[in-house]
Every structure is written in structure tokens, then in C-alpha cells.
Amino acid sequence: MADNGVNKGRRRFLVGATTVVGTVGAVGVAVPFVASWQPSARARAAGAPVEADISKLDVGQQMTVEWRGKPVWVVHRSDEMIERTRDVDPSYLVDPDSEVPQQPAYATGPLRAIRPEISVLVGICTHLGCSPLYRPEPDAAEMGDNWPGGYFCPCHGSRFDLAGRVFVNVPAPTNLVVPPHRYDSDDIIIVGEDEETA
Template identity: 45%
Template sequence: MEVDISGIKPGEMQVFEWRGKPVWIMKRTPEQLKGLEHTASEVADPESLKPYTMDLPDYCKNKSNNRGHVGHEETLVLVGICPHLGCSPSSKFTPGAQASLPDDWQGGFLCPCHGSTFDLAGRVFKNKPAPNNLDVPRYMYLSDTKIVIGKDEKGEA
């Protein structure tokens, strides 16, 4: 599925449907990317070694573990389905204390079903019902403003 991401502004997310699943594409701000340094010690699988339904594509494995495509680290592509019971988490991008979130919240996602929280790389926090991070589907850039979801240089997902 080809997607135009030119209209997504920093700090915003758009939802697309791929194979009947919500796919979130977010452009993270420099501050949001920096916040991932803070959450690295608080997430259960910071290097995404335990996949949910899809292995993390090699091009999203990077030194900072932000799960963004090499060369486009600000852009986050996730399947928006919680690995606990299949609910769709809500975006909670505003940092700081909020209901159902920790006081030092850096921004991320909250699953309304059982309270699992995920950072802005889709990594689940420790001691939450979700057993794994959110999936990153295969994708590739056709240009700086267009990506294909479900396909990369290695083929179809």
C-alpha cells in the first residue's frame, strides 16, 4: 500500500488501514526522539528482540533503538494493535502527568483495555499486560514523502 506522508507534520500521526489493521505513521519531533532516551530503561524490550507477530525489520534496528527507518528516524510506522488482547491503543503524545499515566510520561500510547503503555517507539513499558512491543511492518521509502507499507527491498510482508 502506497502512502503519501508529506502532510504529516512533526508531532502528528495519521492512521491508515493495511490488511484490515490500523497502521500509524507519526513524525516525531526532536524532543520526542530525545524522550526515548529517558524511556529506554523503563521498557520491557528496549532492543525489540521479542517480536509480536512480525520481526523488526533490519533497517529499523539502530543504535538509539528508536525503531525508525535508517535515514528517517523521525518517522515511526507501527501496527496499532496491542499485543495483549488486540485492542487499539490511544495516542497520548503530551508529556507530563495525566490520568492513567506516570508523572514522568514522555509521550506515547495507552491501551484503554488493560492499561498497557508504549513509548514513542512502540515499546511496551515493564510490568504491563502487553507481552511485546507494537509491531513495525515492513515498509520502504519511494521518496522522502512516499512510502510503501507491507513491502521492502526483501519483498512482501
């Protein structure tokens, strides 16, 4: 059979080039299509609930989980820390009974918690959004006399007790926010969801 002047090398090149261009085009179409299945930045910012395992959180320790792009602190308070928090003189605090609605109804009172030994707070100062430092030791020299332990904002000097209640005469106007949360078990906290919304 005669090849009638067909260049087989050229034919293979054209078939190969067409295959490569077709593959690149298919990938170019598929990538945006598959990416559209991912949650949008807006949906991620809205924040789905997050799970925190507190089984290894020792007494006195603090752990941080991220919810809605914000740090959420979970502290395992000791009996002594609970007592010190309950004993803070109300006249030292702006909102000692947590009457300003910055927490769910189940997290009011002096401890602002579902379980007294576990504190859950958004780790952002209510003044200008800095992240306060965890200073749980009572009467720490740098914190002054009668310091019950809590949080100190290094940006402008705001102070909060171990329940996130703000002290008087500091720039922060309100307590630290308690996010919605619930216990899935003794060791698992779901931040961003409470019993009503679960």
C-alpha cells in the same frame, strides 16, 4: 398477401418476451463471470502493499493507513520526541533494544525506524488486540510521572513509548509490531513491502 390468421400483436409479445428472458439470462451468466476477475476475499486479506503520503503530516501528528485490515500508524516525531524516546530508562521497558523479532532488521534499536523522525507501527496492542490511544504529551497528568509520551491501551492499561516499546508491569507482553515498509520517495512510504521484496 394474406396473413393466414397470424396474430401480429401476439407475435410481437412473444418476440419481446424472448428478448427480455435472453437478456436476463445473459446478465445472469455475465455477473458471476466478471465477479470472478475480482481478487478473492482471501487475496484481499493477504494484503497488497499500501502507499502513505506523509508530505502533509505535521510534526507531532499521527496518521492511520489500513494494511491487511489493520491500522498502521505513521507519526512524524519532533526532535524533542526523538530525544525523549532515546532517553527512556531501559529498566522501564520489557524489550528496550527490540531484540524480540517483531520488526524488520532495519527497524531495531531505541527508535525502531528507518528515519528517526518517522515512526511506523501496527496500531494493535500485543495483549488482546485493542487499539491503543496516541498520547504524545510528556508527563500527562492521567499517565503519571515520568511519562515520555507514547501510547496507552484503554482496554487493560498497557503502555508503549513513541517507538512502540512496551513498558514493564503491564499486560502486553511485547512491543508493538513494526510492519515491513520502505520509502518510495521523501514523502511516500510503502507499507507491506521493504527494499528486499520490492
